[in-house]
Amino acid sequence: MVSDLVARLRAAGCVFAEDEARLLVEAADSAASLETMVARRVAGEPLEHVLGFVDFHGLRLEVAPGVFVPRTRTGFLVDTAVSLAGSGPVVLDLCCGCGAVGAAVAAALPGCELHAADVDPAAVAVAGRNLAPYDGQVVVGDLFDPLPVSLRGRVTLLVANTPYVPTDAIALMPPEARDHEARAALDGGPDGLALLRRIAAAAPDWLAPGGHLLIEIASSQADAALTAYRAAGLDAWTVSDDDYGATVAIGRNPAIAAV
Incomplete structure (x- = not known):
């Protein structure tokens, strides 16, 4: 059989x-x-x-039908975030999907404070169950909009696996992704960086002094991503890994904590 x-x-x-x-x-x-x-x-x-x-x-x-399936390459985003974690990390997973990045980061950083958000109610329902073992708080809404105000200025690791496929390239994706995952989880706008720019622009208000923003991108998007980060006032650089076949854009909030 x-x-x-x-x-x-x-x-x-x-x-x-x-x-x-x-x-x-x-x-x-x-x-x-x-x-x-x-x-x-x-x-x-x-x-x-x-x-x-x-x-x-x-x-x-x-995972559930319609919810984005995390790719193996996104493990590099997790590894990079964990490598930058200081003591008492406060983790925010935006565009969280099923909560894979937040769960993996929290599993590597026991005792961290974990928050996550996604615009898709179906994804948030799944993420809530995946993040429950880590006491993760998951909310539904557009990027930072649904987050508690008490989180503002406290995030030390802001991670996001945003959709970064350019709109015109969606038709070229494998059918199992194109036809079975939410369009909002795939379509990154004209150049694939629409969500990255929105997150970068707002990130300084949510990051703690010295906190990091990490977003997975395509290697060809590195220059444009860094431009967006620097326009928001972040120190910015990219890292890549050939084994994962992945690139991550990193921004650091240069603000100094008040004495």
Whole structure:
């Protein structure tokens, strides 16, 4: 039966058919549920949506249909944020999706204060469950709008995996992303940096003195991202990792804490 399942998945274009077959068999609680899951996958639905979970940065996190599936490369955003954490970190995960970045950062920084926000109520519902083990507070709304005023000026790590695909490039994305993830989680505007610019402009009001803003970008967007950061008054630089195939734009609030 498993060999037949692998053949069906391979015929549907699943590159890692053997691994996917194993995961589907493990997740199914009956022959009928297995068939339903396989049919969904063969029809092009992301494997993570079919399974109901994603393995990200050593964590197994819930995902749901329509919610953005975190990519492996975003582990570099997590690693970079953790490397910049000082004592008593206050973490804010914007455009949080299922809460993957916030959860992974919190798992590496026990006892941190964790907040997250997303404009999509479905994503926030999932993120709330994923961040519950870390006492994360998740709110729904546009970027900083729904956040408590008490958080202003206290954030030491502001992380965001914003949508950064240019609008005209959405049509070139793989169908399982283009057709099954929320458009708002993919479309970054004309050059892919619309959300980054909005976050950078407001970040100094929310960052603690010396606090850091970290946003995943495409390497080709580095110059424009740094321009946006510096226009907001942030010290700015980028870091990249060939193994992850990822680039992160970093901004630091140069403000000095009041004595």
